[in-house]
Amino acid sequence: MLIVMRQSASDHDVQKVIDRIESLGWEAKKIPGEERVAIGVLRNPGQTDPALFLDIAGVRDVIPVSKPYKLVSREMHPDNTTISLGDGEVVIGGDRLVVMAGPCAVESEKQALDIAREVKKGGALLFRGGAFKPRSSPYSFQGLGRKGLEILAKVREETGLFIVTEATDHDVCDLVEEFSDIIQIGTRNMQNYRLLRRAGQARKPVLLKRGMSATLDEFFMAAEYIMSEGNSQVILCERGIRTFVKHSRNTLDLNAVPFIKRESHLPVVVDPSHAAGRRDQVIPLARAAAATGVDGLIVEVHNDPDRALSDGPQSLYPEQFSEMMQDLRRMNIAM
Amino acid sequence: MLIVMRQSASDHDVQKVIDRIESLGWEAKKIPGEERVAIGVLRNPGQTDPALFLDIAGVRDVIPVSKPYKLVSREMHPDNTTISLGDGEVVIGGDRLVVMAGPCAVESEKQALDIAREVKKGGALLFRGGAFKPRSSPYSFQGLGRKGLEILAKVREETGLFIVTEATDHDVCDLVEEFSDIIQIGTRNMQNYRLLRRAGQARKPVLLKRGMSATLDEFFMAAEYIMSEGNSQVILCERGIRTFVKHSRNTLDLNAVPFIKRESHLPVVVDPSHAAGRRDQVIPLARAAAATGVDGLIVEVHNDPDRALSDGPQSLYPEQFSEMMQDLRRMNIAM
Amino acid sequence: MLIVMRQSASDHDVQKVIDRIESLGWEAKKIPGEERVAIGVLRNPGQTDPALFLDIAGVRDVIPVSKPYKLVSREMHPDNTTISLGDGEVVIGGDRLVVMAGPCAVESEKQALDIAREVKKGGALLFRGGAFKPRSSPYSFQGLGRKGLEILAKVREETGLFIVTEATDHDVCDLVEEFSDIIQIGTRNMQNYRLLRRAGQARKPVLLKRGMSATLDEFFMAAEYIMSEGNSQVILCERGIRTFVKHSRNTLDLNAVPFIKRESHLPVVVDPSHAAGRRDQVIPLARAAAATGVDGLIVEVHNDPDRALSDGPQSLYPEQFSEMMQDLRRMNIAM
Amino acid sequence: MLIVMRQSASDHDVQKVIDRIESLGWEAKKIPGEERVAIGVLRNPGQTDPALFLDIAGVRDVIPVSKPYKLVSREMHPDNTTISLGDGEVVIGGDRLVVMAGPCAVESEKQALDIAREVKKGGALLFRGGAFKPRSSPYSFQGLGRKGLEILAKVREETGLFIVTEATDHDVCDLVEEFSDIIQIGTRNMQNYRLLRRAGQARKPVLLKRGMSATLDEFFMAAEYIMSEGNSQVILCERGIRTFVKHSRNTLDLNAVPFIKRESHLPVVVDPSHAAGRRDQVIPLARAAAATGVDGLIVEVHNDPDRALSDGPQSLYPEQFSEMMQDLRRMNIAM
Secondary structure (H helix, E strand, O other): OEEEEOOOOOHHHHHHHHHHHHHOOOEEEEEEOOOOEEEEEEOOOOOOOHHHHOOOOOEEEEEOOOOOOOOOEOOOOOOOOOEEEOOOOEEEOOOOOEEEEEOOEOOOHHHHHHHHHHHHHHOOOEEEOEOOOOOOOOOOOOOOOHHHHHHHHHHHHHHOOEEEEEOOOHHHHHHHHHHOOEEEEOHHHOOOHHHHHHHHOOOOOEEEEOOOOOOHHHHHHHHHHHHHOOOOOEEEEEOOEOOOOOOOOOEOOOOHHHHHHHHEOOOEEEOHHHHHOOHHHHHHHHHHHHHHOOOEEEEEEOOOHHHOOOOHHHOEOHHHHHHHHHHHHHOOOOO | OEEEEOOOOOHHHHHHHHHHHHHOOOEEEEEEOOOOEEEEEEOOOOOOOHHHHOOOOOEEEEEOOOOOOOOOEOOOOOOOOOEEEOOOOEEEOOOOOEEEEEOOEOOOHHHHHHHHHHHHHHOOOEEEOEOOOOOOOOOOOOOOOHHHHHHHHHHHHHHOOEEEEEOOOHHHHHHHHHHOOEEEEOHHHOOOHHHHHHHHOOOOOEEEEOOOOOOHHHHHHHHHHHHHOOOOOEEEEEOOEOOOOOOOOOEOOOOHHHHHHHHEOOOEEEOHHHHHOOHHHHHHHHHHHHHHOOOEEEEEEOOOHHHOOOOHHHOEOHHHHHHHHHHHHHOOOOO | OEEEEOOOOOHHHHHHHHHHHHHOOOEEEEEEOOOOEEEEEEOOOOOOOHHHHOOOOOEEEEEOOOOOOOOOEOOOOOOOOOEEEOOOOEEEOOOOOEEEEEOOEOOOHHHHHHHHHHHHHHOOOEEEOEOOOOOOOOOOOOOOOHHHHHHHHHHHHHHOOEEEEEOOOHHHHHHHHHHOOEEEEOHHHOOOHHHHHHHHOOOOOEEEEOOOOOOHHHHHHHHHHHHHOOOOOEEEEEOOEOOOOOOOOOEOOOOHHHHHHHHEOOOEEEOHHHHHOOHHHHHHHHHHHHHHOOOEEEEEEOOOHHHOOOOHHHOEOHHHHHHHHHHHHHOOOOO | OEEEEOOOOOHHHHHHHHHHHHHOOOEEEEEEOOOOEEEEEEOOOOOOOHHHHOOOOOEEEEEOOOOOOOOOEOOOOOOOOOEEEOOOOEEEOOOOOEEEEEOOEOOOHHHHHHHHHHHHHHOOOEEEOEOOOOOOOOOOOOOOOHHHHHHHHHHHHHHOOEEEEEOOOHHHHHHHHHHOOEEEEOHHHOOOHHHHHHHHOOOOOEEEEOOOOOOHHHHHHHHHHHHHOOOOOEEEEEOOEOOOOOOOOOEOOOOHHHHHHHHEOOOEEEOHHHHHOOHHHHHHHHHHHHHHOOOEEEEEEOOOHHHOOOOHHHOEOHHHHHHHHHHHHHOOOOO
């Protein structure tokens, strides 16, 4: 942390800042400049709050310097993390884009299997589909629960697709861990710390979705929660952020992709379906995300989206999914 | 929902929209205009997704009309809801502003009692303080847990202040319900549906904080979750939203206050401490919130904020709290 | 500026950063820490772009420290600036809240005079009203131009109210300067630098509205443009910012008020009408703004808002304006 | 516009709404529903303000339906607009991506020519470079003015590249129109209506940059200003929007691309340089934008970015520009 003093700050003001720093057990380092003095703070924990010094007379500005995350940082782990499924049949974070596709929610065995066969044909390597659904209305379909997970297991058995599905709460995490290949943590749960800790104890990789208005520091801290419990198999998923715009449900933040790649060693996937919230924007955003060099895409596909029990209107039809995959091949994306 | 057709839409396009509406079991109502046709959708559930019709040829725009919430709405309950504590010693939602104050986290019996006596002297009617703390870093202090709740019970006993404290997860809700007078649900949990449902089964009032980037519709739907389980004692808390600004941690959204009052019958309180994130903005924001006519304020106060185990830099000193209360009295706010 | 190196940065990397700093004619100051080296940059101009160093190997982060504005800063001018109109009959930035009120646009002499008499009766000291109107549609009423200014002069003559009115472009600034007491610069023109420079040459005070998504640094820099041309009579006006919310046209940013007061010596006024965009939120926001301690309010009032040629729906009726003024008196706001 | 009444609205309330609509000269159309009445408004101008009806008793919600723009809309002009330069040597809005590249500002003849030769070699068809520069600091380099335009003319003569350059104000528009092939209007001027009108009278195409926080409706209305004066040669440029994120200067809004294509017939280009604000994000964003199917890219390139007089840190080096172009070819983008 750097504390910038006003030009008019007295020696006494400066000393008061230094005293407070030292009384907290940290170290102060005075940096005299042309016009003013600044004071560096050392040995403080990463998440020190800048406001801690703002009320001392003579302080103009307090600027955080250290980052609060460690395990997530590329500094601690210079090489890319890769995540292997099965006997390395699928590698996330390697040279190839991995596509995950399927319906928002598992609705029935027939529905799941039909869609799974379609997305497999198109080139998907993982099947996505929720058995537990966090819904913004208490009156909406909330998922099939355990039955949904059993259907997912059947999908894997019949199609060879790996399974990614959401754990909406720590108390369903045992079940989800048992049946899935990747445990998904949803946007609304990005700061559900009990769930993050539980996922950190799982022996399955975790796909962590960015919160709707999370900064990347907050996103990294959520991943740090998981990693601090011992699970280093974390995939970061950008899925659109909340902005002032009205023409889409969210705004896909592709600026985040090169930034995450620079700052962290974890793989990054993009969810164009939730970023769009409407079918007609999904394919262009999927192509755009692939073009930035992400490690994977997670896309909603439904064979009868008008009747889907959740998020139908943003699901691709199977033929659109094929079209999307052909677009990616035409762009020479390795898959 | 209203579906607006393009000027160029053919009768066939219009018919296709009507067919889809009817195939979903809803009712279509054609509204011919000068330049174009619109189609009203009736008997659909409130949360219908506009994107459901966007891919039909000839559709220009789909506009949601109904609101997804019911119990929260003033339409269902024209009179203001009031929430009584004790034998009506404190009424939230009545004619008087109710002030809740205390530290971010309960740290020790002495700390809690010292602060409680100060805020009581200043005029607070409730004591706030977390026993369970959701922290953005896994390396930060996470609260005293059950021990913290016992300290809160002692505070009530010794000072007569009622207690509001956070339940961070459904599995601590039993405990929090037992020890508190109002169960708080935090910003990051506004869409933790398991917790909302559990709070809906509690026999204590719930103070629900608005999510950092929640629209009021989403905020109302979170309250609807609680109410749909049978608990109608919900207090809505505005605590600042995430915006592009850099001069404060959040932006207090006071436009929301008159809107909530118009649209809902539930009481509204404001948290100026989290809205500011820095001590020097808390008092002006508290005065501003009171001036809009809110039902309560929830403010962080600490007797040694520099050493507070969480959120110290946004806590008022006890003498600042007194000053704030005097400001409110000078403004003729009934308390 | 502070350049934070990675832990893994080599001496060579550090030297390269220092070389670049020195080759730009600035001064580098190495600050060794426990885990990593940081490099302070001195003698650089305030607005140095952090990205300038991001592509050097070993650089982790670049953090701006200095502020680009000078004349606006309280450091340069520790006392509050006050702005006197007439022979000091009205002082903005002093001990009293100054209320400016009137229609969005001047529509006719009768309309202007009728409203002026009403707002004068209510306690306003300035009359607001646009003769030149920036309208988002080319098909909307664009103002009466010179004729509108003449009407404003007549309003001053007949009522004794001072006049604040907008200059929408540098080429109407001569006219506006001649007829008004305060030259207003609108939100959309906050970064119209030609206009800012011209206003900086005027011998009338300037009321500068914050851009819809301007940070306070950008707002201050716009004021700096005016002041750098020699006009130090600048009033800063907060009028709501663009956020994700849907329940109001903008979100009034009252966190900005204490921040501006801390950082700058210029007076601050708030426009609750544009912050709300709808009549039913204007009075609560006006009270809230006054409660934060702003120096003035600028409020839209119209005697026939349904037929107003612009922004009618956010204008108060004269009797609502009186009610607002009574509310402020009841709050003991000095006016 | 659609006015939704409360369930409790009386016949009298409904009549009052109808009366107000009719007194404004518009037409009211009552739409009875199951639970409540809605009232459609016909023959009103596109930009009617919803707040106009909010204060009538019994009104719950007012929902805009019509769009305020006409000429910009695909409804008025179903085919794509294409813009030809020279004898059709370059077509914007056709089958090929058109790349525009060059420095932020023209600094000298040598600088401009050197960079122009590099970007031409890389495959650019237009040269960009500012002769007039809008700068957020009054103390920054403001451009070479007329001399800069003469240098641009020389660049065209020597390299055959067409020229796009900014008109920062209406009073330099004559000059810019004379020397350039495309007149650029910058982000901060998107709602400078005097300039828009002047550009609408020009006989050169206009590249209009989206405002930093402009909705697409506002963006379209700015284009409508230009078109309403008779100039239908408008190119829309997405350049990143202001959001809460801290990892980039802006957030590139690629969701906007398919939406604009659906709603308007005008060509769309993307500026990845300003969207990023830092060099290391420019190439991934350029690829992403191209992948969505935009009609062009406008990219900053500088041969000595560390010493560039403006926006150096976001400029690509010439060899990075070549790399970007090769990436696009590898993705099979037609250029």
